[in-house]
Amino acid sequence: MLIDISHCCAEHANEAIESLFAKAAGDPPGDGIWLPHESVFIQRLVELFTDRGLARISGIQAELSKWLEHTMHNPGPPQPKPAGGVRRWTKGEVALTKLYLETLPPDQFTLDDWTMVVDYLVQRYMPAEDLIEEAKWLAYRSSMMGRVQSRLDELSAAGADALLAAMPASVAAAQAKVGLTPAQAKMIEYGSLRCAENVVALADEARHALRRMVVDYQQALAMNDPTLRESLWSRMFDRFGDMNRDWRRIAITEAGENANQGLIASLPEGARVKRVEQYANACPFCRKIDGRVMTVVPDSSPEKDGDTMVWPGKTNIGRSAAPRKKTPEGLVDRLPSEMWWIAAGTQHPHCRGRWVVVQQDPVGDDPFDQWMAEAL
Ligand SMILES: [Zn+2]
Ligand SMILES: [Zn+2]
Structure with missing residues (x-):
């Protein structure tokens, strides 16, 4: 594949190179993103997290069609218009906005009211606080399943369910009951924050895209252009398919990242x-x-060899898959320190890679082993 990027500025050329490699590493439609995760340790977690996200997204989708068809109208007395805005709404503000929009006569909706419908739906079905809780839920549990994997070579789906059911309810409860290594506690904290950033960004991006689409759709209605209206309607609903895929990508990538990091941090x-x-x-x-054997070292180890060793927190963030980059002097080879290496977690978004333990010194029974033995 030859693409001429020599006329772009360096920044754009690097973006183009990155996106080519991101596409190569990515997951074009219909090629396996919905398949169950290959690791039984996190398979159920990925499906549960996926289902809950998809239920939120389909809530927005179902209700948005009703608003657009005016079947949400409530013939009660009109209510004052709430302030709205992008900050997080309280439950009371969500309820007041719903009442305002429901009682607003359909022929009096302005474009501002239509964008408020989108804001209301996102605040109702994907409030940031809930998304942050979802992120913590996934990061903590997948990290713990990584730790389970550090003790068990194999696990049945029923065994994974039993461990999930018996899992202490929170990081603090796990700390008290089974103890967490400092490395694992740190990985869970990073993992929760990163996953929260991803899901909150997904909701924000969807809100912007849907606001624009709803405005375009209302303009097509006002211009009485049925062809345009239909194409905008279907584009709007394609956007929900993209949201579903984005949520699924987060489920796969974050569960894999946290389980792998949790495994490495527990060895x-x-x-x-x-x-x-x-x-x-x-x-x-x-x-x-695939098949490379690496040695686990602590992240504090003074002599870490990235080619042969992994440690908790070793990632590809800030590194690149593209072997060359554009500079004012032309395309130059990247330094080894700028290139992807074998990260401890997933290698990049969509990666489903994992580890198997081939050798470790026996560790004595600890509270974690006792907890596992009781749960299984
Ligand atoms: Zn890959
Ligand atoms: Zn991979």
């Missing part, structure tokens, strides 16, 4: 782990690292 120094990158459409980088 003793010197343990050996083998990378498994076997799933539909693994990218060239992941296919190349």
Whole structure:
């Protein structure tokens, strides 16, 4: 594939190179994003998190069609218009906005009211506080399942369910009952924040896109252009398909990242782990690292060799898959320190890679083993 990017400025050329590689590493429609995760340790978590996100998104979708068809109208007395805005609304503000919009006669909706419908739906079905709780839920549980995997080579789906059901309800409860290593506690904290950023950004981006689409749709209605109206309607509803995929990508990537990091953070120094990158459409980088055996070291280790060692928190963030970058002097090779290496978690968004433990020194029974034995 030859693409001439020599006329772009360096910044745009680098973006173009990145996006080419992101596409190569990505997951075009219909090629496996909805398949169950290959690791039984996190398979159920991924499905539960997916289902809850998709229920939120379909709530917005179902209600938006009703608003657009004016079937939400309530013939009661009109109510004053609330302030609205982008900040987080209280439950009371959500309820007042709903009442205002419901009692507003359909022929009196302004474009501002239509964008308020979108804001109201996103605030109702995807409030940031709920999304942050969802993120914590996934990060904590997937990290714990990574720790389970550090003790067990195999697990049945029923075993995974039993462990999930018996899992202490929060990070604090887990700390008290089974103890967390400082490395694992730190990974859960990072993981929760990162996942929260991703899901909150998904809701924000959807809000902007839907606001624009609803305004365009109302303009098509005002211009009495049925062809345009139909195409905008279907584009609007395609956007929900994109949201579903984005949510699923977060479920797969974050559960994998946290489980892998949780596994590495739970293993003793010197343990050996083998990378498994076997799933539909693994990218060239992941296919190349499939089967590589790495040694676990603490992140505080003074002499870390990125080619042969993994440690908690080793990621590809800020690194690139593209071997060259554009500079004012032309295309130059990236330094090894700028390139992807074998990260401890997932290698990039959509990656489904995982580890299997090939060797570790026996660790004595601890409260975590006792908890596992009781749950299984
Ligand atoms: Zn990959
Ligand atoms: Zn991968």
